[in-house]
Amino acid sequence: MATILILALASIFRLSLGDQHPVIESNDVIANFSYSTWTSVPKNLSVHTTILDLSHNFIQKLQTKDFDFLLDLRVLIISYNQITEMDSHVFDDNIYLEYLDLSNNRLENISNTFPGNLRHLDVSSNNFTTLSVCRGVTNLLQLEYLGLGAANILKSDLESVSHLQLQQVFIDLNGLYKYENSSLLVLNTNSLHLSSLYDQKDLFSVLFDAVKTSTVLELSNFGKWELGKVYDDYISAIVNNSRVTHLTLRNLGLQWINLVHILQKIWYSTLEGLYVYNFIIQGFITHMPFDYCKTTMKELLFDHVAVQGFLFNQSDLYSVFSEMNIKNLTITNSNLLFMPCPSKPSTFEYIDLSRNAVTDSIFQGCSMLTKLKTLKLSGNKLEKLSKVSLITEKMVSLQHLDVSQNPLDYMEEDCHWSASIRKLDMTYCSLSSSVFRCLPKNATMVDLRKNDILEVPLEITYLLNLENLDLGYNRLSDLPDCTLFPRLSILSVEYNLLPYPSNEALKNCSGLKHINMGNNPFHCFCEMNRFINERIKSPGKFLGWPDDYVCERPDNLKGIKLKDFYLPEMYCNVFIMVPVIVVPIIVGLILVFCLCKYLDIPWFCKMVWQLVRTKHRSRSSKKGYQELRREFSFHAFVSYSENDASWVRNTLLPSIQSMNDIRICQHERNFTPGKTIVENIINCIDNSYKSIFVLSPHFVQSEWCHYELYFAHHKLYSESTDNLILILLEPIPQYLIPSRYFKLKALMKQRTYLEWPKEKSKHALFWANLRAAISINLSELEQESPAPVPSVST
Template identity: 55%
Template sequence: MTVFFCLLTLAASLIGSCHSSPHMIIANYSGQWLTTVPKNLSSWTNVLDLAFNFIHAVEQTDFSYMTELKVLNVSHNSINDLNCTVFAFNKKVEYIDLSNNKLKSIAGIFPETIRHLDISTNYFKTMSMCKGFGNLLQLEYLGIGATQVFRSDFEPIARLQLQYVLIELQGLTDYDNGSIAVLNTKNLHIILPSTATDPYNVLLDAVKTSEVLELSNVREWNLKSDPKKYMTDIAQNSIVTHLTLSHFVLDWHTVVNALQSIWHSSVESLRFYDLTLSRHIDKVQFDYSNTSMKALLIQKASTTEFQFKQSDLYSLFADMNIENLTITDANILFMVCPLESSPLKHINFANNALTDDVFQECATLKNLESLEMAQNKLEKVSKISSMTRNMPSLKHLDISHNLLHYDGEDCHWSNSITRLNMASCDLTNSIFKCLPRHLETLILKNNEVTHVPLGISQFENLKELNLASNRLSDLPDCSFFKGLVGLNVEYNQIFSPSQELIEECHSVHELRAGGNPFQCDCEIKNFITFQEKSPGKIIGWPDDYICEHPEDTKGTTLKDLYIPEIYCIVYLLIAVIVLPIVFLSILIFGLCKYFDGPWYLKMLWKWTRTKHRVQRKNKNYQELQRDLVYHAFVSYSEHDSSWVKHTLLPNLEKNNSSLQICQHERNFVPGKSIVENIIDCIDKSYKSIFVLSPNFVQSEWCHYELYFAHHKLYTENTDNLILILLEPIPQYLIPSKYYKLKTLMAQRTYLEWPKETRKHGLFWANLRASININVSNPETPSSLSNVTA
């Protein structure tokens, strides 16, 4: 209607008692069971909605302080009388709706600023109040009504240039011929009187007044004796080009007669809204010649009769020689094919019960350019394609909101189809195998598409692709659509568009990708960079592009997302973090190597472990101590005797006189064999020290001593061996018979004799800790024996 009517609709839809914005203050008190106008509203209120309450009167003080009031709706209340002085201080008011009250009279004059005034559906007896509207020179919309209509009441407003006039005449008792024809309006809407009054004179004036006419509320007219002549008279005097008949309940033959009269009138566009057909429906003769009709729209139609031949009804519409045919919300089951070549260019059969059989093998729709069959019962895509094969002019096809599926059969589409709407049909990726080749616009919104299959190459003309509300995990490969200009992938499952596919879509001028659960990590920066390089190309930026993951970024727009460069550039991360760590590690290792740190740590660990083991085992050695004489038996090669005599023994015995070391040269018992002395010394010693060197592995007696010590290690389960590596022993120098030595060196930790003097202290501490035990009643060697090792 008008801008002001839209403003009021907006106000009524808001919830809450009061809403404010920097530009407009809206107070919505609709349906609050109020009996009076609320007090103390903001003086800056622009829109006030008081509809659907029980207000019975309005006072001047109710609105006088609202100097900024522009829209006032007090419809559907119980107001009896009105004095227009209540609006004396509302110098900016433009919209007032007082319809559906109990007004009987109006005193005073409305503000001259009013552009929309509705006082229809009240208790006015006459329209004398219109005499005071002559000063409303800005008035565009006027809603009025009364039981008696006189020409003199309309004459004062005849000079007004009205855009829309609503006249409610449901209770009409008297009508002065020519009254409505006085009005000067572009759009006229008349709510016709009940069946008690013949509307002939009202209709005759109505069709002479405006080119755009709407007639409402017809319930079984009591027409004159000759209905055809009645309707013909009205049609012949008509200047109407756009006619709407709403809320009609008529029998089939009355509708056909009315339609036939209109067909030969000045009407170019006819719309039936909320039409109910009563009584029996049968086949009728209809003259389609000599008409100005171009479009017929039937919305929300039903019938009270169900036992009739369907073709009798549908053939009336199928053979119409018009360009536009719309039948929606009518529950039609099928539509017959026109008998002859049809001039139909646009057909809309949305929201019915059509099946795949509609228009199959129909060869008379050669001129059809647009076909809409959304919200029907279509199932097979292949059958729909074969239906279009005989429509060489078809460009636009809408089969959305159906239960469509593709069964793998061959598809035969019309080559002329450039726009195809298949939204909300539960289609999968396979549908790309069954699509018209020359599409320019493809709408697959709200389906089950997960990706565009590889190898799609037949869509060279495609300019717009809508894949919103599917299950895409990334952008489609735009290399399949060389001419693509607009791409919509809103509300899918795209976490982060890949850089390769972003680059492939460089030719896209409008990309809609909002509403996706974006993963705001380093990969999303490619998408943000794309937006920065091509501002305006991504539609809905930045409000519709919000982070979903990870949790700490949820709710943040991509525009406000901050990710440091160091987190995203691997080489920079290595340069800033990894390289310093590596350098520091090398430096520490170098310093430790230079100052023999590893050796000190190893020896300290050995000393600590040995001390712990000795302290733990000393508690259980009381019985063993009765058989021990020496702290340690030392085995070595004669070639290494100098080191043993001058370095090993002095450091163990002189610094700690309590240690008793068994050495073969001074402690072997004369008269016993060497083997007996070896076994006896090993048995009486807490530890056996072996000084290992290349010379050691060449000594036969050292082999015996090692064998017996190793045997004691395993038979008595004692930790009695101490290995001192005096010099490194290459593996190839160790004879095969020394397999026990190889095993011991591989499995047991040994002490290395350090060449550096500063390390000797820790070496001796570790060695003493290994043999530190209380040995009671040590034997004094009776004699020494020279044993050459």
């Protein structure tokens, strides 16, 4: 947060003070009270404050007590207030003060002594009559910047600072009443900045001295110069006596004829660089002859140029610049429509026509720019990428091309780039992935940030010399195939849509020296482990690590830095997962199976399930119990083989009959004499609620048992009752059951039967199931069963 504040304040200072802004350090304590309507210096300041901004308030007086506790104060900006008075010792305790700005106030006189460490002092734009303030800065031997201004500029005042080695002097000439000739010449400075001179009568006197004072001269806010032929000699004298090598003009207006005239004059001077900002070309524009010979001029810059006239020949204006025999030409923010091709081989090495209205017809077929190394056409109206390539086709020395911020489009046309292009800037152009089919083959650096690129096609022409590729702020979902660029050493894919780089892409890009993948929506799953491992192997390779590498998904990890993300390898590696997880599971299942087998748990489960089902059926048939009590004489009829009679008499019947007076129909005692065996079987089955069949290998060999099973089976389907109970006394292999016993086979497949367990521990559950199967109360029957009859062998 402190860093952001520092950068923000630095930007403010640059805007208000130009290049002369205070140096802000990381440990500075900043107090910004600008634009806060203060009428006096606030008292709630930290004693550790090092930078204090009180500009643009309503403070009228500065007192000693205002700053005496700020012992660490290094920068004080108190410009644009209403200060009329200051205590003479107001800054005595601020021994570390280096930067003091008192400009744009209402001071009429200063008798203060300033701290000896002062490097920057600006007292311009006050109400000084003379520059007597200079006498108070005589001892400031470390002073580098001095800002002044007064109604009268006298040589004697400026002589007080003539011994100081000043890097820059700023003089506000607004309201100048008198200028003493040769006053500026006593200054010892590398750069002189004069501002706001509107009086034409002093213009040439001031300029004549200014051009001889310093090699770097800036003139700002000079209004509109109305120069006639009478001033021709003055201009010649100024130019001929000038030692200025770099001249800056700001907020100036000239007639077209005067502009060309002055340019022609300074063309023969010592001037090497001319920089013009916020310039207005007035009057009618016509063709003007211009002699480009014998010049030391190397650089010409026009920024924010406006033409007041509308009807003029574009060539009359632009040809003056296109034919110049200089190295650097810059015309920006000026609504420039086109620039004609020079009529002869040009000396231009640098041309910047950014932020104009140039179309892709500029320099088409131009073969005169053979020395041009840098061409900047950003922020214009270029549309066809193939036409842009034709602009460069005959520029045999072109190395850097900037066509960013243009509405470019590529429709698979042939491209004809200059073979010399090494650096190409195409940011903010809304280009798609097809742009890779139209790139200079010999380019070493390509900047394609902020476009609409989804992928890098595999079928593109190999860029064998490409070393730096910037694909930030696009829509890539994976790294490009770096094998397409064998010399690639720097790759940027920040702010794309990479969930995680694939293993193959990381492997193909392992030869990169630097890669920036920060600020992508990373998915922190198993696939991310490989990337993190690659980063550990190459700690200096990934730019922006670790702050720019943050998890986006899953939601529970959102915001977690990748350096803090950890997922055990066993969750991601199948070869580790099998022995660590799968094998124990298999072993556990085998142990469970063996344990179940040993304890016969499946049998217990089976019996419990039968018990539950029986209870459910019993509850479902509860409504018919009243009718059943009137119709049945026995709870159950038992059918068994004579070979199993001992188990039935000694085990089954005693256990059943002990269950709440359950009545059992037995052929040995309940068959009626005189009736046939078949009739007795049918009567017993009809008069019994249930039919119990004791199944064993002996049962399937008994003919009578088959009859009993047949009639019980018939009753099961004819009456739709659940009256069968099968007890498997001994296992019966399927091959022992005769084919004529198909009903028994069907019943054993369809019906659940009770198995008689050999272990005594299981007997209790067996009897519970059987009791539930015979769950009906027949205690209210009025008739007793017939007397026992002789046994009939079955």
